[in-house]
Amino acid sequence: MIKIDSIKKGIVIDHIKPGCGHKIFKDLGLHKVDYTVVLIKNIPSVKMGKKDLIKIENEIDLDMTMLGLLDPNLTVNIVENGRITEKIKLKLPEKVKGILKCKNPRCVSTIENIPDIEFTLTDPENKIYACEYCDTPVKA
Ligand SMILES: [Zn+2]
Numbered sequence: 001m002i003k004i005d006s007i008k009k010g011i012v013i014d015h016i017k018p019g020c021g022h023k024i025f026k027d028l029g030l031h032k033v034d035y036t037v038v039l040i041k042n043i044p045s046v047k048m049g050k051k052d053l054i055k056i057e058n059e060i061d062l063d064m065t066m067l068g069l070l071d072p073n074l075t076v077n078i079v080e081n082g083r084i085t086e087k088i089k090l091k092l093p094e095k096v097k098g099i100l101k102c103k104n105p106r107c108v109s110t111i112e113n114i115p116d117i118e119f120t121l122t123d124p125e126n127k128i129y130a131c132e133y134c135d136t137p138v139k140a
Pocket residue numbers: 102103104107108109131132133134135136
């Protein structure tokens with residue numbers, strides 16, 4: 001068990017695939033914040049062998065859709081008064097808006113530069129999403 005008592009109030013992102021912590025850290029913009037954030041790499045884990053972990057000593061609005069897309073196996077722990085008050089198990093989002101881009105050059109969204117296109121999960125195994133305008137599959 002990782003002790004989280006160094007955090008009073010904040011968020012712990014757990015079960016990050018070893019080696020992936022840095023990418024998630026950067027994707028969340030944590031490398032440029034002014035509150036305490038910690039990235040711990042290669043922690044021994046019974047379930048995963050090894051894992052990375054991120055501690056955020058602040059209440060922030062995490063984009064669960066983006067996080068789920070990055071790694072659907074993550075657990076997000078909400079910490080208050082040094083204790084975990086909520087455990088959120090992430091999963092691949094059914095719908096993703098404004099994150100993915102259509103790769104079909106003839107898609108109306110590409111031609112007309114439409115922002116925030118919605119993609120729908122069609123193949124969870126391979127993280128494939130379909131464009132709402134042309135159904136072109138995109139790998140997340
Ligand atoms: Zn499209």
